[in-house]
Amino acid sequence: xxxxxxxxxxxxxxxxxxxxxxxxxxxxxxxxxxxxxxxxxxxxxxxxxxxxxxxxxxxxxxxxxxxxxxxxxxxxxxxxxxxxxxxxxxxxxxxxxxxxxxxxxxxxxxxxxxxxxxxxxxxxxxxxxxxxxxxxxxxxxxxxxxxxxxxxxxxxxxxxxxxxxxxxxxxxxxxxxxxxxxxxxxxxxxxxxxxxxxxxxxxxxxxxxxxxxxxxxxxxxxxxxxxxxxxxxxxxxxxxxxxxxxxxxxxxxxxxxxxxxxxxxxxxxx
Amino acid sequence: xxxxxxxxxxxxxxxxxxxxxxxxxxxxxxxxxxxxxxxxxxxxxxxxxxxxxxxxxxxxxxxxxxxxxxxxxxxxxxxxxxxxxxxxxxxxxxxxxxxxxxxxxxxxxxxxxxxxxxxxxxxxxxxxxxxxxxxxxxxxxxxxxxxxxxxxxxxxxxxxxxxxxxxxxxxxxxxxxxxxxxxxxxxxxxxxxxxxxxxxxxxxxxxxxxxxxxxxxxxxxxxxxxxxxxxxxxxxxxxxxxxxxxxxxxxxxxxxxxxxxxxxxxxxxxxxxxxxxxxxxxxxxxxxxxxxxxxxxxxxxxxxxxxxxxxxxxxxx
Ligand SMILES: Cc1cc2nc3c(=O)[nH]c(=O)nc-3n(C[C@H](O)[C@H](O)[C@H](O)COP(=O)(O)OP(=O)(O)OC[C@H]3O[C@@H](n4cnc5c(N)ncnc54)[C@H](O)[C@@H]3O)c2cc1C
Ligand SMILES: Nc1ncnc2c1ncn2[C@@H]1O[C@H](COP(=O)(O)O)[C@@H](O)[C@H]1O
Numbered sequence: 001x002x003x004x005x006x007x008x009x010x011x012x013x014x015x016x017x018x019x020x021x022x023x024x025x026x027x028x029x030x031x032x033x034x035x036x037x038x039x040x041x042x043x044x045x046x047x048x049x050x051x052x053x054x055x056x057x058x059x060x061x062x063x064x065x066x067x068x069x070x071x072x073x074x075x076x077x078x079x080x081x082x083x084x085x086x087x088x089x090x091x092x093x094x095x096x097x098x099x100x101x102x103x104x105x106x107x108x109x110x111x112x113x114x115x116x117x118x119x120x121x122x123x124x125x126x127x128x129x130x131x132x133x134x135x136x137x138x139x140x141x142x143x144x145x146x147x148x149x150x151x152x153x154x155x156x157x158x159x160x161x162x163x164x165x166x167x168x169x170x171x172x173x174x175x176x177x178x179x180x181x182x183x184x185x186x187x188x189x190x191x192x193x194x195x196x197x198x199x200x201x202x203x204x205x206x207x208x209x210x211x212x213x214x215x216x217x218x219x220x221x222x223x224x225x226x227x228x229x230x231x232x233x234x235x236x237x238x239x240x241x242x243x244x245x246x247x248x249x250x251x252x253x254x255x256x257x258x259x260x261x262x263x264x265x266x267x268x269x270x
Numbered sequence: 271x272x273x274x275x276x277x278x279x280x281x282x283x284x285x286x287x288x289x290x291x292x293x294x295x296x297x298x299x300x301x302x303x304x305x306x307x308x309x310x311x312x313x314x315x316x317x318x319x320x321x322x323x324x325x326x327x328x329x330x331x332x333x334x335x336x337x338x339x340x341x342x343x344x345x346x347x348x349x350x351x352x353x354x355x356x357x358x359x360x361x362x363x364x365x366x367x368x369x370x371x372x373x374x375x376x377x378x379x380x381x382x383x384x385x386x387x388x389x390x391x392x393x394x395x396x397x398x399x400x401x402x403x404x405x406x407x408x409x410x411x412x413x414x415x416x417x418x419x420x421x422x423x424x425x426x427x428x429x430x431x432x433x434x435x436x437x438x439x440x441x442x443x444x445x446x447x448x449x450x451x452x453x454x455x456x457x458x459x460x461x462x463x464x465x466x467x468x469x470x471x472x473x474x475x476x477x478x479x480x481x482x483x484x485x486x487x488x489x490x491x492x493x494x495x496x497x498x499x500x501x502x503x504x505x506x507x508x509x510x511x512x513x514x515x516x517x518x519x520x521x522x523x524x525x526x527x528x529x530x531x532x533x534x535x536x537x538x539x540x541x542x543x544x545x546x547x548x549x550x551x552x553x554x555x556x557x558x559x560x561x562x563x564x565x566x567x568x569x570x571x572x573x574x575x576x577x578x579x580x581x582x583x584x585x586x587x
């Protein structure tokens with residue numbers, strides 16, 4: 001039997017990309033109506049669930065804590081994670097967090113992870129490869145830096161045995177095997193697994209699972225360290241790109257390939 | 271005093287075009303230095319001088335490549351301190367962004383990724399939400415850390431070449447203390463075609479190619495372009511994941527993007543909709559890709575694509 005694991009999975013509540021997304025909030029922030037659990041965090045949650053299932057699941061003392069930082073609605077990302085299989089949820093919510101950039105976000109999330117490790121240490125922090133709104137991929141590396149954890153990011157495979165984490169990271173020119181001891185931080189790509197959907201039993205069971213709501217005071221972070229006050233970047237302007245409009249559409253009548261080349265020649269693209 | 275520091279990691283025997291772009295941007299901000307890692311070939315040293323780098327910093331340690339990201343960030347932080355630079359420029363790769371991320375924490379510096387332009391006052395331009403907004407952002411800290419996408423500026427050598435001074439930077443003793451170790455590395459085969467992220471022309475195939483990338487490759491070659499793919503095509507194993515364009519693949523912004531047998535899901539569009547000209551070939555008139563195509567062909571790709579390739583060859587004689 002493998003060691004039991006206490007895993008924190010970061011789940012972000014993001015505007016659904018299937019709808020038009022708008023920057024209309026204060027300080028050029030994204031409008032958060034129609035938000036969902038970030039698709040790319042489902043891969044991290046799935047990786048966590050697979051790890052604990054190989055160790056006898058929650059009955060054997062393994063934990064998967066879904067953690068989201070965000071306004072009131074972000075609790076829905078936590079709830080969805082509980083339906084999918086996380087064992088408990090944590091929602092960091094505080095008005096002072098509004099407008100946090102990656103530096104401020106990682107500061108707050110690091111404080112929550114330390115707080116969660118106060119009774120029993122956290123073995124593994126799992127995150128998505130990028131949030132589908134911010135898309136910076138900064139938060140995982142910044143969390144690793146702040147928590148002095150080895151970072152194994154952009155993992156397309158993950159194995160945890162005997163206190164050791166091994167991951168594969170595919171770069172542009174080469175593919176690496178990376179290794180570290182627990183505790184560690186791992187971000188995963190969408191190549192790592194096939195996330196499961198919540199089933200009926202999961203949806204019912206989630207109602208009984210614990211969700212802890214934390215404020216900045218609970219984690220010992222001052223209001224000026226986060227939000228716009230604690231951020232090190234400002235978005236000064238945001239302009240919607242004019243939507244692309246459809247151009248010429250033709251139906252092939254046997255000569256569409258030639259017409260395409262004529263178009264390219266006219267555009268000086270040959 | 272140095273205004274801008276460019277991080278260049280293991281370029282090999284020649285600098286990449288994207289590195290030349292970083293040097294060009296750096297020079298527009300003021301006196302430029304380079305924090306270098308890896309073997310410094312003579313040609314590369316000469317190119318650094320030609321692009322106006324007055325100082326080249328080298329790490330005291332030779333084992334930075336044995337670990338993932340963390341010790342490189344520690345080295346770069348030391349190089350920033352040695353240079354006094356106010357702006358640090360890195361490439362926008364996974365490694366580049368993560369080194370930037372950690373550097374930001376070490377120096378209490380604002381980090382901006384996916385930058386496509388930098389003004390003289392440090393304002394960074396980037397597009398967000400899958401290319402639907404153009405934004406400007408600025409670091410409010412003493413040091414700004416920017417990772418810049420390829421093809422953001424035209425590389426331009428300095429008016430007069432300089433001979434950079436080489437300075438060794440002491441890498442902190444604990445730089446690798448909490449770093450993941452790279453225990454194996456396998457090189458990926460090079461395709462011989464232009465790099466997908468930097469190519470002027472990209473021809474991408476999707477589920478519609480039904481396992482046969484031949485027509486896509488031939489059109490790409492006739493146009494001197496790179497080959498790309500949708501996730502449906504990479505997931506099917508028809509082509510390596512390295513060629514995936516989209517949210518979880520590469521973001522490309524070429525002069526010409528030819529989308530072949532791809533429906534145009536939001537995650538695919540996220541990676542290509544800032545392309546200058548978009549051509550779509552799809553047999554289904556209802557495909558969302560046609561909503562953003564400058565030139566769309568409703569037709570069978572196996573007929574249209576080879577015909578176009580033949581015609582291009584004929585014209586090029
Ligand atoms: C978290 C996440 C991340 C994702 N990331 C990406 C990403 O980075 N990149 C990406 O591309 N997708 C990504 N996807 C997948 C995306 O949602 C779509 O499923 C995918 O892009 C579909 O690929 P496709 O257009 O090739 O296939 P399909 O949607 O099946 O479309 C195939 C098209 O080919 C056409 N066709 C078929 N035969 C022919 C023919 N003979 N001639 C002409 N046309 C033909 C059809 O009409 C159809 O429109 C992601 C999904 C998720 C959930
Ligand atoms: N507010 C947040 N709450 C929870 N997790 C987050 C938050 N922001 C970022 N993350 C995690 O960090 C990953 C990368 O985000 P980003 O750096 O914004 O691209 C996401 O996939 C999440 O796992």
